[in-house]
Amino acid sequence: MIINIIIIGNNMLDRQLFAFIKEKQGLVFKSLFLLLANLFCNLSITALCIFSLYCFIHSLPLYALLSLLVVCFFVYLKSISLSLQGEASATLADYVTQKLRLQSYTHFLSLRAKTPLSIQEMAQLSTEGIEQLRLYYSVYLSSFFYSLIAPMLLFVLFAFLDFKVALTYLLCIPLIPLSIIAISKWAKKIFHIYWGEYLSLGDYFLDSARGMKELKIFNYDEIKQKEMSHQAQRFREVTMKVLVMQLSSVTIMDLVAYLGAGIGIVLSLQAMREGLSVYMVLFMILVGAEFFLPMRQLGSAFHIAMNGVTAGKKILTLLSLPLPQTPTIPLPSPLTSITSQNLSFSYEDREILTNLNLTLYRGLYSIVGVSGSGKSTLSKLLTNSLTPTSGEILYNSTPLSQINPQSFYEKVAYLSNQSFLLSKSLRELFAFYNPSISEQRIYELLSLVRLKDFVLENNGLDFCINPSCSNLSGGEKQRLLLALYLSKDYEVYIFDEITSNIDRESEEIIINLIKNLSKDKIILLISHRLKNTLSSDCIFVIKDTNIIESGNAEELLRAKGEFFTLYNQQKQLEEI
Template sequence: MRLIRLLKGSVKYIIQQIIWQWLSLFAQITIVWQVTQLIDKAWQKSITSSDVLTTIGIVTAGLIVRFICDRLYSRACYLASVDVKRALRVQIYRKVLWLGPSYREQIRTSEIVQMTGEGVEQLETYFGRYLSQFFYALLAPLTLFIVISRISLRTSIVLLIAVPLIPIVIMLVMFVAKKILGNYFDIYYGLGDSFLEKLQGMTTLKIYRADQRAVEQIDSESEQFRKITMKVLIVQLNSTSIMDIIAYGGSAAGIISALIEFSNRSINVSGVLMCIFLAAEFFLPMRLLGSFFHIGMNGMKASDRIFAFLDLPEQKRGEEEIAGNKIDISLDNVSFSYDESREVLHDISMNIDSGSLVSIVGVSGSGKSTIAGILLGKNHNYSGSIKVNGTEHREISSKSLMENFTMIGHNSWGFKGTVRENLLMGNPRATEAEMIEALDKVNLKSFLEAQNGLDTRVESNASNLSGGQKQRLALARALLHDTPVYIFDEATSNIDADSEEIIMATVKQISKERTVILISHRLANVIDSDAIYMLKDGEIIEKGTHKELMRLKGNYEKIFSEQSELENYSRAREEA
């Protein structure tokens, strides 16, 4: 019922399917009645050429009606399927948007992909075939009962009594199959997640020679999936065999009843033939429903997964919009923990003025990236107060945050396609001149001109570019996004010194016009910052400009000196 309420647009197509099937049944009854009347007249040797021509005309008309009804039924099935797929995928997409950047804390990306693919396909068939067949399977036997009861009440009762045995079998199978199908989808989604993880980590697996172990694990999980699939098929095949026995047995019982009445001269030749020809029609709709049963069960299990996702708690965000291009940010006694066992941030207070360059530094695990996650709306269960232009962060919509904040991390993804396509993700309306200007700012223009310009091919995750080139391409894309606030989270880690120098020059240029939050482990990059916040164990232990912090002779000065000595030593070794 929840599915039907959710997919109101599909209900009209389900009703249409039932109507076309029902009209097709009436056409079939008419054809059988006319043929049996002709046979009865032949039996009585009173047949005329007019009777034959009338029968041919009515049968032809009936077949045409059935053909048209079947075509319209198929079209209604198609429209219901299309409507269901569109509506469900829109619902899932909207839910991802509502969950915001933190959706991966509650569900795996691979599961969402499988849900929108296989899960929705299961419900497509459920709505396109199963539901209409369910209602028609109830309507058709009642219609045939009324027709046959006018010929032989006893035969119609015998047939009607046998029909409910099929749904009883279906209910028993449902009881057995429910748990099996639950395990089936658990293993299916688990296999998809495991496969995606190992595919993404293939390089690491190769480096540590763990690829063979990964293959064995995938083989083991695949074998487990094969076994559960075979269990599902065994249940389906067994239930189909039982339903066939009931359907054919019920038809045989009805035919025997009609023959007995014919031998007792209770009904004529036309009547007994009507009972024989329509006996199978009594069971075909319910039998077809039984064959669709596994689709219905898969659909119900798929809907359980989809509804579990749609029911995930969402960020309680407001609908406020950030106005203007000048953004001031203030954090007041902000604390955050991923779970109750450990507090990641404790009483963080800082002011980030519009058009300033503010750096957050500290050792790994001190909470730097967590602050970036909170500002972007990924980590939302914080305590304290965060205000953006005077508006509480929780009251700002996720859409507005995404439109005003841009984050560049050390692992920004490069998508398979062209440089042009990657850049247009930052700004779909960017002109060619604007894209070339952005590439020039990050010193990629000359390199790409020697290739194929904006049409230079980019492999998945920009694997055909060096680490520095990939990061500079990500920075060019971010420049085109053109937001008031930029967050650089270790954007220069794991790249060569030349690329780091280019990126830092671009960061400083951006900070002249935009608010920049720089998170860096290398303190040489933050010297020109308007304010530096030093974190340790989730707390701010020092703050000020570079000169002020150096005069303090505290943690910042100690780490900066150690890094400088190490870099000077490395440089001297290279020169030697």
């Protein structure tokens, strides 16, 4: 039996997850104590009911009545113990939920782009994953310890009545966890695949939803729908395997429990023939189920717990990743140059940028190239959203890796076509970006981006942005974002496809403002539309992971290289 307990403990209890609640482990043992108190109440109620039956048969009504009153007391005690046990379990579950969500969210933000998990995966783990883990802590842990202790206590009790019956029950009990252990390796493998498919399906769905407009425009939506159906079918097949595995294990546990109880009843009746009191035999038959119930309940919770353990392992893996040290050097001021030295970056085995060198001074610079050439990757490297594989970026002469992030983002602005607008009033939005901004300055900025009249016609600065900016056009949203960024005194502005998918009027307004900004700021413009880059002081053309040519528009067009080819291709398409 001791060997069985060791085997069960190693296979059914995750020590890392148990250690995670070190300061709250007392709640697990409190819950265990209350479960044992509930067992004591059940035994007492059964014994007293049999004693009452004995008293009625032997014409002892007073003792029968007193025993029934005591039964009522134990029923009340049982209800209290169950209530307190549920409260202790809920307290532990709430503690784990809050701690895990707070730690995983904080850790994820601190790691920034250096985590192997996507935002979608993190969202799924911190919601459904933690809910599954909640059941592990609230139900499974206390049941695990209870299922080991309760049968031993019952064995000691039954041994005083009939040792053979007690030993039979005790020997049958390990068959339940052994059957669970036999399935556990299969279960762990299936749950690992299940979570992989679940997270993959979530990522695939969100990516498809984000690109729905493009899928419709290029008539690719039906193909995407078939791909998603195939992905969903794979997830359904894995889910069915999980259900089959759970049903198989429940069936096996029930067979073992019923078989053990049946053997116990037969042996109890045989003991009665050998002279054991009929009341003792009745007690053993009625209480015999208590031998199997703890392990049977543990088995029912096992598969839910294993699902939670799989999610918990992923979360603990995330929490075990070392946090980057926060640099302390402030961003140099005034900022006069940005330089990349032998900058390289790769996604897994795919090289995006290789030994790239460039220098930006005050003025307007543009980066162009075909889709996927690494333009946006470079902008994210320059803003510390990605970490280079090798090489470094210098702000003046200070490496970006050594600059304090708060100091950095106070002076470096990154604005893209994916930038987010909070659903607040204009007054609140501008105050969010610049708490000391005056109403007069807000209207000056709105006038610069040609939104003043629109705002005045729509409730002024109390005009509220709807969720998803549904009350703004794409151009109005981008112009408002630009006004918000202009409300702060940034030294560097990086614009990543800021004019993508907006009307021509808004595009012209934004490009003209960018030109004016470049007189005393460092401006980097990334644009697929080459016409917007013609007034740049210098244009960098990226191809095959590096800059293949640079210069102003006149020089590049005269050279008749890559820029010349791309520009003429766009010009011809626009004239069609």
